[in-house]
Amino acid sequence: MKIRRLELQGFKSFVDRTVLSFDHDVTAVVGPNGCGKSNTVDAIRWCMGEQSAKHLRGRSMEDVIFNGSDSRPPHAFAEVTLVFDNRDGLAPPEYAAYAEIAVTRRLTRDGASDYSINRTPVRLMDVTNLFLGTGAGTKAYSIVEQGRVGLIVTSKPEDRRGLLEEAAGITRFKARRKLSERRLELTKQNLLRVNDLLVEIEKGLVSLKRQAQRAERYKELRAEQRELDLWIASARYLELAATGKRTRASLLSEEAALEGVAAALARVDAEAEGARRALFEAEVALEAAQGAAFAADNEVRRLEAELQRVRDQIENGRKRKADAERELTEITRSGEMLEGERASLKKELDAVATQEAEELERLSIAEERLSEVRDLLFAIEAGLKEHREAAVKAERELATAEATRAGVARRLREAEERGARVRERRARSSAGPRSSPARATARRRSSTA
Numbered sequence: 001m002k003i004r005r006l007e008l009q010g011f012k013s014f015v016d017r018t019v020l021s022f023d024h025d026v027t028a029v030v031g032p033n034g035c036g037k038s039n040t041v042d043a044i045r046w047c048m049g050e051q052s053a054k055h056l057r058g059r060s061m062e063d064v065i066f067n068g069s070d071s072r073p074p075h076a077f078a079e080v081t082l083v084f085d086n087r088d089g090l091a092p093p094e095y096a097a098y099a100e101i102a103v104t105r106r107l108t109r110d111g112a113s114d115y116s117i118n119r120t121p122v123r124l125m126d127v128t129n130l131f132l133g134t135g136a137g138t139k140a141y142s143i144v145e146q147g148r149v150g151l152i153v154t155s156k157p158e159d160r161r162g163l164l165e166e167a168a169g170i171t172r173f174k175a176r177r178k179l180s181e182r183r184l185e186l187t188k189q190n191l192l193r194v195n196d197l198l199v200e201i202e203k204g205l206v207s208l209k210r211q212a213q214r215a216e217r218y219k220e221l222r223a224e225q226r227e228l229d230l231w232i233a234s235a236r237y238l239e240l241a242a243t244g245k246r247t248r249a250s251l252l253s254e255e256a257a258l259e260g261v262a263a264a265l266a267r268v269d270a271e272a273e274g275a276r277r278a279l280f281e282a283e284v285a286l287e288a289a290q291g292a293a294f295a296a297d298n299e300v301r302r303l304e305a306e307l308q309r310v311r312d313q314i315e316n317g318r319k320r321k322a323d324a325e326r327e328l329t330e331i332t333r334s335g336e337m338l339e340g341e342r343a344s345l346k347k348e349l350d351a352v353a354t355q356e357a358e359e360l361e362r363l364s365i366a367e368e369r370l371s372e373v374r375d376l377l378f379a380i381e382a383g384l385k386e387h388r389e390a391a392v393k394a395e396r397e398l399a400t401a402e403a404t405r406a407g408v409a410r411r412l413r414e415a416e417e418r419g420a421r422v423r424e425r426r427a428r429s430s431a432g433p434r435s436s437p438a439r440a441t442a443r444r445r446s447s448t449a
Helices: 037-047 124-131 148-153 157-168 171-431 437-448
Strands: 002-009 018-021 077-085 100-108 113-117 120-122
Antiparallel strands (some): 100 113
16 A cells, blocks of 8 residues: 555644645655654654654653644644555455545544544554555554664564565464464353353252252142132132122111111101200290399499498598598697797798898908909919019029030130140250250240140
């Protein structure tokens, strides 16, 4: 099979959908560094079913998805489609009817990986079987990437044998042989398990036979029980039928007796109705009599209460009359006493009026004295304010004088200190040897200073 075209989208540096057409047999892909030669080879190997991220120059399988750049966001999936020309008929028999075979692999960022052949979902095994014996595949000689030639030359004889077998087209048969051997091994294991199951089943056959005999015995006993139940049911039915006949005969006789009882009951009901009417009339008369007795009893109670109230009023009148007579006597005595008290109070009132006039006179005198004292107090406060202002002024003048005295004393001490220094210099100059004119000139300058 020959590659007709390669379609990439989101695979490594091929972020946009890119289609590479191979119109002729391709022996090499060349170009400058960074043009995508290795990415193209990785895409072909990846689409053919490569499962090792290391062989695709990555750390994990997600590295084949475009991870974004400064101007482009990351892509959500990577998809590669290889379209093969099958006109030479090298594809397996199940694909012989197709002129083109499109193998597609798709990987999303959540780890979902899908394979499809001619848009039909398939397994990875189906993709691997498609390329067996065709010279194409992840480990075939048809794809020789950079550094692969030296690896083939220096490879072990076993690895070179694999390449030669792939070129000879026998790897497909070897894979089928390995698959058949695995299936034979599985069949042997299944036969062993079947033999084990047969042994276990034979061991359980004895118990199953006993259980089958018990089941047969149970069926026989069950049928016998059913026959006995039917016989008991028929006997019971005959007994119940005879009992029903006797019951119907007694029921007819009881119904006749019931009719006679019903007629007697109707007569009794008529007599009871007349008695109920008479009793109702008697109850009406009794209620009227009870109402009249109750009214008379209420009238008697009202009259007795009225009589008792009149009696209480008479008794209260007598008590009030006696109290009034006692109060009149006391009022008379109190009037005599009040007359004497009024005379004494009049005298006291005159004395109080005289004393009040004296107190008013003394109060006017005290108010005059208070006015004089207030005027004197105002004058004293004004003088005190003047004295305070004078004292504050004197304190200020005293502080100024103290400051002046301190300045004068300081200047005086400085003058005495300068005089002492001058006297000391004079004493030294008079007591020392005769100096040169230059030294005398220096002393004069220092004394002048």
